[in-house]
């Protein structure tokens with residue numbers, strides 16, 4: 531297998547599952563857990579003459595035309611986010627301390643980044659994360675994360691830990707893989723203030739110093 535084929539295979543959920551052993555598996559979301567998604571999205575929207583108002587914990591309904599103040603119809607949100615990924619996926623800053631924490635954790639955990647990045651942007655996202663010092667397999671998902679977490683949990687002998695900023699994803703994983711340890715984490719302080727702990731999370735931790743301590747504590 532060539533090096534590039536190997537790298538590609540590492541990002542395929544099935545191939546990744548085939549490499550699992552009895553080490554605990556840590557599945558980490560990217561946007562707003564490892565990467566400062568909203569901050570970069572705001573700048574992108576500004577470049578498009580739009581404005582994101584962080585009045586509630588959602589994007590849809592919170593995007594406005596800067597000049598007229600008119601709300602962008604929620605039906606347009608998906609298209610905007612899709613365009614954002616094409617334009618900016620490899621230009622998003624890392625969340626402080628994330629890379630160093632994952633590096634230290636990588637001796638004890640198998641780590642994969644489970645991201646709802648569009649499949650066409652997966653390699654760019656993996657390269658960007660590697661550039662930030664987070665060279666881990668990037669599993670590109672779409673929609674609910676519960677089913678893929680279920681299939682990975684079925685193929686590992688160790689415990690599974692899941693981290694995400696979105697409560698519906700935490701709930702999805704709780705429904706499909708109830709044995710997982712679920713952590714709710716929101717990196718952006720402005721977003722973090724808008725939302726409490728996700729109902730189906732075991733714990734809410736917003737910074738990587740606390741996350742690292744908790745993740746090492748789970749092994750004890």
Ligand SMILES: [Mg+2]
Nearest residue numbers: 559561562695
């Ligand atoms: Mg996210």
